[in-house]
Structures are given as C-alpha cells and as structure tokens.
Amino acid sequence: MAGAEQKSGGRRIGAETSATRARIVEATVELIRDEGYAAASTRRVAARAGLKPSLVHYYFPTTDDLLLEVCRQGAADSDAMIAQALASEDPVRALWGFFVDTSRTAMSLEFMALANHRPAVREKMAEHSVVMRRRQVEIIEQLFGDRLKVLEGFDPAGLAVMLAGIGRCIVMEENLGVTAGHAQARATVESWLDRLEAKTLA
Amino acid sequence: MAGAEQKSGGRRIGAETSATRARIVEATVELIRDEGYAAASTRRVAARAGLKPSLVHYYFPTTDDLLLEVCRQGAADSDAMIAQALASEDPVRALWGFFVDTSRTAMSLEFMALANHRPAVREKMAEHSVVMRRRQVEIIEQLFGDRLKVLEGFDPAGLAVMLAGIGRCIVMEENLGVTAGHAQARATVESWLDRLEAKTLA
Amino acid sequence: MAGAEQKSGGRRIGAETSATRARIVEATVELIRDEGYAAASTRRVAARAGLKPSLVHYYFPTTDDLLLEVCRQGAADSDAMIAQALASEDPVRALWGFFVDTSRTAMSLEFMALANHRPAVREKMAEHSVVMRRRQVEIIEQLFGDRLKVLEGFDPAGLAVMLAGIGRCIVMEENLGVTAGHAQARATVESWLDRLEAKTLA
C-alpha cells in the first residue's frame, strides 16, 4: 500500500532498474515537453539520450511501450504531487498549485492529444484520469467537508473538474503567450479557497 | 451582402471560391476532428477528399498553408457562433453552450497541441485566442454588467477564462470517456448563470 | 552575313519580340547565374519573372525550349563580345578579357554541366563551341598572323584552347574563392600578349 510504484515480478525486457532505461524515459519526457509528442520518435529519443536507436527498441519493443511508460511515470508524478500537497502545511494552496503546475499540465495535455490516435495511450489516460479525479475528490472532501456545499454551493467532484479546467486553461494559454483574464480567474479561485479555508480553520 | 464572408477580389492560387479547395479544407477538418492533427497528411487528406495528393499541394503549397486555413475557418466559425449566441433568445445559455460545444472545442484543442510544433499555427492561435477572449469579455459585460461583481464577485475576463477552462476540460474528458464530476460542474456553472440571469431580467 | 541574330519567318508560339518572352529568358539567365542550372524550373522562373507558371509553358512548351533559347542568347552575347573585341582599340587585350569574363564564363560552365543530361543542350553547346572556336581562331590569325608560330611556337587554334582553358579555370576557381596562382598565370598570358602585340605594332 506504500504507493503505486512498486512492481512485483513484472517480466519486461530490460530490467526496470536499468539506468539506460531511465535515461530513455527521461529523454522522451524532455522531447515531448519541449517539442510536442510528435518529436518522440525512436531516433530522436536515442539521439537525445546519447544512445543507439536500436537500444531504445531493446528496452521498449514498440513505441507504445515507451509512451505508456512515460504516461505511467507522469501519473506516478502526479500522484506524488497530490500526496505531497496533502501532507504540506497549506494543503489547500498546494492542491491548487498542483492544478496550475506548468510542466506537469503541459505533459498531460500532450498525452491527451496523443490519446486521439494511440488507443493504448487513450486507455491509459482514461484510466489515470478516473483515478486522479477520485483522489482529488477525496482530498477535497477531506479538506472542506460539507462547508463546500453550504458556503459556495460546490460539489467536491464538480470543484475538481472546475479547478482542473481552469488550471489547464491557464497553462495552455500561457504556453501560447496569452494571459488575458488569467490573474482575475486566479483571484476568483483564490477567493473561494480563502473563504473555505477560513471556515476550515475556524 | 452582410456577414463576414464577403470576398475582397483578392486572387490567390486556387481561388477561395473553388469547390475543390473547400472540399480539401472540409476533409482536413474531418480528419483532425476524428483522428487528431497528426492525421492531416497530404495523402490522407487527399484520400478523404477523393482527390489526388498533388492537388492538395496545388491549392495549399505547404502543410502550414492548409493548417492555417483550417485554423482561420475555425476562428470564423467560433466568431459566427458567438454572434449567433448573442442574437439568440437566451444569450446566456447560448454563450455557455459555445464553451461546451464538443466539435468546436475538440478542434480548438487539437490546434493548441499543434501549436507546440508549428510556429505558424502557434502565432495564429495566439492571435485568435486574444481576439476571442476580448469578444467573450464584451459579451459578458454586455449581458451582466456589474451584477457580475456584485453578485458573484466575478470579473468579466476572469469569468471568460473560467468558462473556457471548465468547458474545455469537460469536452476533453468526455472525449476520453471520463465524466466524473461533469454534471456537478455543469450544475454549478448553470447556477451562476441562473442567478445572474434572474437579476438581469428583473 | 550580318550576324547570327536575324531570324526569318521562324514560327514559334509567342512572338519572339514579346516583352514577356524576354522577361522569361532574362529571369532564367539570372536564376542560372545565381543558383545554378538546377534552379531553372518552370515555377521558379515564373516566380522570378513575376508571371504565372503556365505562361512560361505558353512561350516555351518544354523546358528544353527555354534552355535552348537561353543557350542561343548566350552564344549571341559571346558573339557580340568577340565582335566588339575585334573592333576595339586594343583587340588583343579585349580578346583575353573575353576569356576571363566572369559572368559569361560562369554561364557557359553551367551549360557545359547541363549538357551532361540534356541531349538537346549538349548538341547546341557542341555546335556553339565549334563556331566560337573557329571565330576565335580567325581573330587570332588576323591579329598575329605567323608571328605566333615564330615568336612563341604557338598555333592559332592551340592558343585559343589555351586561353579558353586558362580563363575558365581562373573564373571557376575564383567562384570557389580559390585564387592561388591566378595572378601568375594571368601575368604569363599577358607577357605573351605583350610580346606578340609589340611585334604586331612594330
């Protein structure tokens, strides 16, 4: 129960602990982050990692395998961030910070786009999304309880969708260099959190 | 002679009035909508349009040209939808309908992703985004005036970002088959609109 | 016998006197001069001339037709230069100047290269070369007579080959940015001409 990263006896080619393997995944993440998912080809990943293209296929027989691994790690990262948020001094802000985290959200958006023509990725993303949402809802319920309904008329799952949407929108647009309304939207969200938090602490 | 379609005698290669040209753009839109932007290759577009690949290049010398045209038409469509919303019986609902319009939003998200590795698209999208946001803000101001601030503590631009974000999130996730929290988020947004509208009519 | 440019009743599409036709030829010459013969495609020629690609084909049904016309004009230019040389104050220097004329020689070299895979050009170039050489020999004989043999042991045709070769070599290498030995080779040639000229005038 100590997290989702443990893996018992899974038999893949290339030990999961391999430094080379890690380097490949890392290079892929960088490429996707910097140039979009279309840049994540065997050759370019290998070049970025300073390895031979064949070696990428040695560890990840198909491109889907590689992409799925990156996806899995991204989910694990999100998981860790949420856990950290919950354990932090100011869990409410930390949760909102999670939703407007630039690099994680940018990656997530790339995988959403990828899902469109990679059934395997689509499946994984759907699965992750459900799990993530559930976890977010738990946290929101734990933090605010029914003050949420009483004070703002919000529902925990609804708030999760709202925060996710507003956060992603801000990140996506910042990425384009567009910022109109961002500060005001952030202010509104923060005022919700202020009110909820005040009552929480009271 | 009213409307935005007026044609200004400009003569490009492949007149804008060409039926073939229109067919190409239409096929591209369908492909992107159904399979993601990566499916918009010369061959596939031609196949979908029932034309020879070379003909696509005759009308759109580079892929950027084609993509930009699709982008431009998408923006025009959005424009028209917003105008229609404003002129409708229930402009408030129509505006929200605009933000959760599945096909338009899905396209928009594809182009956001595309912007990551197509500088030309990025530029166009940034430009469009700014214009769209401005128009949305105008409408919101016109519909609600300062009731917005008084009743909900919202700012027009901030609300535009919030609606856009929540709408996109719902569309994106529906696309993945994920719907948790959607109904509740929608309900919250609708309750805002209800309250604002009630006062508007009063 | 008043030059090679007269043309009686030749029936081509597009009157030879057309300004448009001239513009096409001119654009082609510029392109070949600046970017090599491979740049002389219908589209690029049209673009350079500010015309539609179809128009190029209207005047020159095939690429060979266009190339041949450029070739013909180049030969006419060379012809004119030689005639001018002969009529000048210092015909000997003018002749040598002809051989080291940069732009004309560069074009000539492009057509030599083109001749390799354009039989029509090959034929024309061969024909021109023979005519040119003959004319050069005439001039050399006329200028130096048998002083050539007596003084330097040169033969008129041999000298023509030597001057052409040395001139082309210098132009070709200058084009590459290589100049080693050029000044000295020029000096040697000039010393020959000096000696021959001195005796000529004496």
Next chain:
Amino acid sequence: MAGAEQKSGGRRIGAETSATRARIVEATVELIRDEGYAAASTRRVAARAGLKPSLVHYYFPTTDDLLLEVCRQGAADSDAMIAQALASEDPVRALWGFFVDTSRTAMSLEFMALANHRPAVREKMAEHSVVMRRRQVEIIEQLFGDRLKVLEGFDPAGLAVMLAGIGRCIVMEENLGVTAGHAQARATVESWLDRLEAKTLA
C-alpha cells in the same frame, strides 16, 4: 600497413569498411560520371547499386553526406595519382597526364558545378582545390626548380593553373565531341615540358 587507406578505429554509422557502403559510393560515382551530378538521387543510386533506397539513407543520412564522401574519395584518388606521378619513371609526363585524365577531371568538373548549389560541397571543393594546387606547385618546383623561370618565364603556381586550365578545357570539350585545337594545345604544352625536361636531365 603503408598507404593512405589506414583505418583509424573511428566508428560511424555504417562503418567505413562496409562493402555495401562502398557499393553505394561506387554507384554514385558512376552515375555522376555518366549522367551528371543531377542523376545522383537516392533512388537512382540505389537502383544502380542494386539496393533499396532506404539503405542509401541508412549509410548516408543526407544527400550531402553521400556527395561529400564521393568528393572526399575523389580528392584521395587525385592525391594518389599525383603521388604515383611523382614516383613514376617520367614524372613530368605523368603530371601532365594527371591534368588531362578524362574521368578524374570530368568528376572534378561535376563537383565544381555542384558547388554552386550545395554549400557543403562548395566548401569541400574549395578546401581540396587549395590543397591540390599546393601539392602541384611543390612537385613542379621539385621537378623544374628555377629552370622554369629562366627558360619559359613561368612561375610554378602559374604553371599549375595553366596546366589545370588547359587540361580541363580539353576534357570538357572532348566530352562534348569538340576537339578543334586540342592536338595543337597539347603539342605546345608538351614542347614546354620537353624543353624543361631536357634541361632537367642535362
């Protein structure tokens, strides 16, 4: 272990020792020699070598890579020919033979033309030309010393330019089927060499 072919453990993609790689280069040389540089396309090279087009790109990722390799080998061949000339029984004739060697010179001319629109080739050719010229000058100085100046008024570098130019001109024109003056030019060059050689031996 003597000779210029020594291999310095360097590992590139497609080891330099590969027979396939050699076949590709050889096919390219033949194509350029027979049909001009424009014939050196991936497809045609592959067809000539009896290989699949993709394999050409496996060994030479870009066309420049392939062309540069051919260029490099051509320079190495020239180098070897000069070395051989120097070591031969009659180095003076061998040197002149080098300048009128048909196949080598024809290739060299193709690359000169190619230099016009391939910056990479241009650079390599310029570099080679300088090195070659320097080597030729050394040989000329070594063979004739200052008899050159005294007897004919020639300068070593100038003579190198003259021989190169006359040789190239003859090869180029022969290629076109034009031969007027060639024998006479050759005779003149040979008479220079005769005189210089006689004094050399004396």
Next chain:
DNA sequence: GATGAATGAGAATTCATTCAT
C-alpha cells in the same frame, strides 16, 4: 495571349520495426 486546374513522377527524409549477431 493568358491562365486555372489537374496529374503522375520523383525528390529527400523520417520512421517503426525486424533480425542476426
């Protein structure tokens, strides 16, 4: 005299993947 539309061929690359070693 001029032009828009259409087409088939071929260019250079890039890619994922397989296989033998």
Next chain:
DNA sequence: AATGAATGAATTCTCATTCAT
C-alpha cells in the same frame, strides 16, 4: 546487454506537362 544492417511505408514538397477555357 547491445548493436549494425536492412526494409517498407509514410512524410512533405517540387516538377514538367497537359488541357480546357
């Protein structure tokens, strides 16, 4: 654990040419 060789399919783009108007 790693890698070189090979391949077939797909990518974007350019080209010469034909044809109907």
